[in-house]
Amino acid sequence: MEKKDLYEILGVSKTATQDEIKSAFRKLAKEYHPDMHKNEQDKKKAEEKFKEIASAYKILSDPEQRERYDRYGWDALKTPAGSGYSEGFDFDSIFNFDMGDIFSDFSDIFGDFLGFESQKGRARGKKRKGSDIRYDIEIDFFEAVFGAKKVIEIKRKESCINCNGSGLKPGSKMKVCSTCGGHGKVRQSQGFFTIVTTCPKCHGQGEFPEQICPECKGEGVQNKKRKIEIKIPAGIENESYIKLENEGNEGSSGYKGDLYVVIHIKEHPFFKRQGDDVIINLPVTIGQAVLGDEIEVPTIYGLEKIKIPNGIQNGEIITLKNKGFQKPYSSSKGAMHLVVNIEIPKNPNSKLKELFNQVKNVETENDYFSVKEFNKIKENFKKGEKNG
Ligand SMILES: [Zn+2]
Ligand SMILES: [Zn+2]
Incomplete structure (x- = not known):
C-alpha cells in the first residue's frame, strides 16, 4: 500500500x-462502510478504503501519535528494532487489522450512528444480541405440498423476571469498580511500555452489582421452555x-437472537421431487405403447386423465x-413429469402368446426404425468381411 498522507485520507487540514477529525471520519466511514454496499466488488473496494480511513483516524485521533506523525511523518510510525521505541506502529500492521477489530476499537463512534454492534462485544456497556x-x-411429503401449521417446543434464554434482566438483586445497586475507577481498563507502566488491559475485577464493565440476583445468578437471563x-x-x-x-435467545439488555427452523421432508415412495417438479415412473403396456390410450394417473393433487400418444x-x-x-410464497406451480417405462410381459397368457406369435410372423423391419438400422450395419459388416 502506498504511503498516503493521513490528513489527505480524511480530507482535513493539518491544523x-x-x-473536525472525528466528524470527517464519521462521514467517510458511513460512506465506505462495507455493509452499505451490496455488490461484491464494491464491498471489497469499500472495505479497503474503510480500513485506510480507520487507520488514519486511529493515528490522528491520538494526540501523542499525531504529534509524532506531524514531526517525523511515516517514519514515526515504524518501530526501529531494539530501540525501545514502543509506541510506534509497524507499517503493514496498521493496514492489516481485521474489520471486527475496527468496529470493536471504534464502537463508541459507530455504535450511535450506524447502529451496529461491536462484533467482539468488548466495548463497555454494549448491548449484546442473544444467540440464534x-x-x-421433519414433515411429511404432503405437508410440504399443501403447507402446514406446527407447534414446536424450544428451550431458550429469556430475560429474568426477578431482576428484569439486570442481574442485580432487587433493591441493590451497581457499584463503580474501584480497581479501574469505572473505566473498564487499567494501565500499567513498565519502563517505556504502557500496557492497557481489561480490568480484571469488573471484566471491562466499569461497575458490578453489589448483590447479584439469586434467580439468574447475575446473568440476567434464565432458561425457559416455549x-x-x-x-x-x-x-x-x-x-x-x-x-x-x-424468537431466539435473549441477550443482555433485551436484544434477542433469531430462531431458525430447518425443514426436513420425508421421502415419498411414489412421488419424487426435483425442485418444484414431481417425477413419477409411468408403466405402459406394449398395446398402449403401440396403439396409444387414455388413462388416469395419480398426481399430488389427485387423479388426472392423460393421453398416451400412439408410438410412444x-x-x-x-x-x-x-x-x-407450488412455488413458495407464489401462486405458480411446477410440473409433473411421467417417465414412460414400457413393460414387457414375462409370462403372457396363452391368448397373448398366440397373438404375439402372429405379430412376430407379420412384423417386418419396416415397422421398426432401429431394427432396420441395425440390419443395415449388419449387412455392411458381412460385405466388409468378404472383401477383407
Ligand atoms: Zn435475575
Ligand atoms: Zn474495573
Whole structure:
C-alpha cells in the first residue's frame, strides 16, 4: 500500500481540531462502510478504503501519535528494532487489522450512528444480541405440498423476571469498580511500555452489582421452555429454513437472537421431487405403447386423465403443467413429469402368446426404425468381411 498522507485520507487540514477529525471520519466511514454496499466488488473496494480511513483516524485521533506523525511523518510510525521505541506502529500492521477489530476499537463512534454492534462485544456497556437457535423438524411429503401449521417446543434464554434482566438483586445497586475507577481498563507502566488491559475485577464493565440476583445468578437471563407455532408454506423445499425473528435467545439488555427452523421432508415412495417438479415412473403396456390410450394417473393433487400418444417410446416423458409443487410464497406451480417405462410381459397368457406369435410372423423391419438400422450395419459388416 502506498504511503498516503493521513490528513489527505480524511480530507482535513493539518491544523484540524480533534472534533473536525472525528466528524470527517464519521462521514467517510458511513460512506465506505462495507455493509452499505451490496455488490461484491464494491464491498471489497469499500472495505479497503474503510480500513485506510480507520487507520488514519486511529493515528490522528491520538494526540501523542499525531504529534509524532506531524514531526517525523511515516517514519514515526515504524518501530526501529531494539530501540525501545514502543509506541510506534509497524507499517503493514496498521493496514492489516481485521474489520471486527475496527468496529470493536471504534464502537463508541459507530455504535450511535450506524447502529451496529461491536462484533467482539468488548466495548463497555454494549448491548449484546442473544444467540440464534436452530431447530430441526421433519414433515411429511404432503405437508410440504399443501403447507402446514406446527407447534414446536424450544428451550431458550429469556430475560429474568426477578431482576428484569439486570442481574442485580432487587433493591441493590451497581457499584463503580474501584480497581479501574469505572473505566473498564487499567494501565500499567513498565519502563517505556504502557500496557492497557481489561480490568480484571469488573471484566471491562466499569461497575458490578453489589448483590447479584439469586434467580439468574447475575446473568440476567434464565432458561425457559416455549411453545411456538410455525407456519410452513406450501411448496417448501427440503433442507430450507424458516426464520422467526426475535424468537431466539435473549441477550443482555433485551436484544434477542433469531430462531431458525430447518425443514426436513420425508421421502415419498411414489412421488419424487426435483425442485418444484414431481417425477413419477409411468408403466405402459406394449398395446398402449403401440396403439396409444387414455388413462388416469395419480398426481399430488389427485387423479388426472392423460393421453398416451400412439408410438410412444420407452423413456419418453409426458409432462403435466401445474401439477408440481407450488412455488413458495407464489401462486405458480411446477410440473409433473411421467417417465414412460414400457413393460414387457414375462409370462403372457396363452391368448397373448398366440397373438404375439402372429405379430412376430407379420412384423417386418419396416415397422421398426432401429431394427432396420441395425440390419443395415449388419449387412455392411458381412460385405466388409468378404472383401477383407
Ligand atoms: Zn435475575
Ligand atoms: Zn474495573
